[in-house]
Amino acid sequence: xxxxxxxxxxxxxxxxxxxxxxxxxxxxxxxxxxxxxxxxxxxxxxxxxxxxxxxxxxxxxxxxxxxxxxxxxxxxxxxxxxxxxxxxxxxxxxxxxxxxxxxxxxxxxxxxxxxxxxxxxxxxxxxxxxxxxxxxxxxxxxxxxxxxxxxxxxxxxxxxxxxxxxxxxxxxxxxxxxxxxxxxxxxxxxxxxxxxxxxxxxxxxxxxxxxxxxxxxxxxxxxxxxxxxxxxxxxxxxxxxxxxxxxxxxxxxxxxxxxxxxxxxxxxxxxxxxxxxxxxxxxxxxxxxxxxxxxxxxxxxxxxxxxxxxxxxxxxxxxxxxxxxxxxxxxxxxxxxxxxxxxxxxxxxxxxxxxxxxxxxxxxxxxxxxxxxxxxxxxxxxxxxxxxxxxx
Numbered sequence: 001x002x003x004x005x006x007x008x009x010x011x012x013x014x015x016x017x018x019x020x021x022x023x024x025x026x027x028x029x030x031x032x033x034x035x036x037x038x039x040x041x042x043x044x045x046x047x048x049x050x051x052x053x054x055x056x057x058x059x060x061x062x063x064x065x066x067x068x069x070x071x072x073x074x075x076x077x078x079x080x081x082x083x084x085x086x087x088x089x090x091x092x093x094x095x096x097x098x099x100x101x102x103x104x105x106x107x108x109x110x111x112x113x114x115x116x117x118x119x120x121x122x123x124x125x126x127x128x129x130x131x132x133x134x135x136x137x138x139x140x141x142x143x144x145x146x147x148x149x150x151x152x153x154x155x156x157x158x159x160x161x162x163x164x165x166x167x168x169x170x171x172x173x174x175x176x177x178x179x180x181x182x183x184x185x186x187x188x189x190x191x192x193x194x195x196x197x198x199x200x201x202x203x204x205x206x207x208x209x210x211x212x213x214x215x216x217x218x219x220x221x222x223x224x225x226x227x228x229x230x231x232x233x234x235x236x237x238x239x240x241x242x243x244x245x246x247x248x249x250x251x252x253x254x255x256x257x258x259x260x261x262x263x264x265x266x267x268x269x270x271x272x273x274x275x276x277x278x279x280x281x282x283x284x285x286x287x288x289x290x291x292x293x294x295x296x297x298x299x300x301x302x303x304x305x306x307x308x309x310x311x312x313x314x315x316x317x318x319x320x321x322x323x324x325x326x327x328x329x330x331x332x333x334x335x336x337x338x339x340x341x342x343x344x345x346x347x348x349x350x351x352x353x354x355x356x357x358x359x360x361x362x363x364x365x366x367x368x369x370x371x372x373x374x375x376x377x378x379x380x381x382x383x384x385x386x387x388x389x390x391x392x
Contacts, residue, residue: 003184003244011153011259016182016251018244021053024095025060027141027179033093035063036141037086039106040097041070044145047189053097053143065089070098073167073280074105075160079119082109086138094140096177099198100149100283103142104157107175110138119159124171124362134174142177145186147237147250148198148284150205150258152180160277166357167273182255184247192238194282196334199234199250201284203227203330204268204291205257210309211302212264212366219263224312226256231313231330238334264366267294267358271380274357278350281343288336289343292327293383294367295320297375297391301368324388339386351380 005017015023028036036057044050045068057064067085071078086094086109096106108119114136122128142152151157156171190198206226209219229249236246271294272286295302303320310318315326331338340346358364358376371379378391 001245003248005248012176013179014153014182014255015180016248018183018185018248020181021049021143021183021186022056024053024141024143024181025057025062027181028057028062028093028095029060031093031139031141031178033062033095035065035089035091036093036095037089037091038064038066038095038097039070039082039109040066040068040102042068044068044098044102049186050097064095065091070102070105072101073160073276074101075162076119077162078105079108079112079159082106083112086113094138096140096142096152097145099144099146100151100158103144103149103151103154104159106140107151107157107177108159108170110140111170111172111175113138119170120161120168122170122172124156124169129172132172132174134172137172137174140177142180143186144180144182144251144254146190146194146198147187147247147254148201150202150254150256152177152182152258153255154258158273164357165277167277169362180255182251184244184251187247187251188242190241192241193335195234195238195241196336197282197284197288198254199230199237199284200288200291200331200334200336202250202254202257203230203234204284204287205261205265206230206253207291208266208268208363208366209257209260209263211266211298211305211368213301213368214263214366216263219260222256223260223263224309226253226260227309228313229253229256231326234330235333265363266367267297267364267371267376267379269363270358270361270367271376271383273361273363274354275346278354279345285336285343288331288334289338289340290379290383291331292324292388293379295324295327296382296388297371297379298368299390340384341386346384348381348384351384352377355380
């Protein structure tokens, strides 16, 4: 079977297919980029194909600068350094190459390059986004190298606040890249461990968007099909790193998750965000741990949806229990931890300290079942102890 390829314009211009990174120089010219800044991370810069990308731009008469001082969990200082590099290089566009960290950092650089204030002035609270002049937000092209966050189609970024190590969501509609070039060949080098973690991140986005109670059938359709793509392809991508069909479908599922979660997220992300900020735990791994426990917490509210999902995935005896077992089996097959204790370095006092941050996280409001601080603590501790039990 040949790997699929195609073009679309939802939620932004999107090109997917093997070898399509060759279209980057033309894309830069179309957007008027003559001196783009490539925002990436040190690991990407060391890969053989990265020099080929830079060389292709140079041969096309484009003078790119490369900035790769991106952290795994980007901070305000990280963004500030990128803004300084952008201004110093007199760049006229941004090319985002990498996973969620590079994408989020670069989108914030695009926001702040010509707009005043700090990155947290644009936190997704109230009308903060109106502080930015949209005409001054630098345009960008996104080239994803992982299939998880879907940040390449997103209008927001997640940045760590060093004051309390919490993760803050930065938002503006114009932060969304003008074009995505999703080439599955750039994901072949992703390790099995990161393939698993990022794949579960894509799944968590689709799953929580599907479960969110907001009325949005368009997002539901995207989410449930994204779940199917993960179901049918992530194991292959995990065991056969260079399978073009599986890698293509996982890139698409990632973008679909980030498109669908405009509807909302839930407690999986509300718990993962503060834990990742405090410990550096990979976001996708944290999501994978929390998913079954949050399912149990939301059981009554999502039971009917789980039956529909189980039917769509072709699970035997469709219902909540079948979907929960499918989730557990998938996590096990991908070698991901079952509990926070399995991760290591996480204890009860830490989790209890993180409860107020989880309560304040914007994702909490999208959960199908409201949660008090005491209930959030119980879910945290259930994930630590491996207690898949009913929640009162």
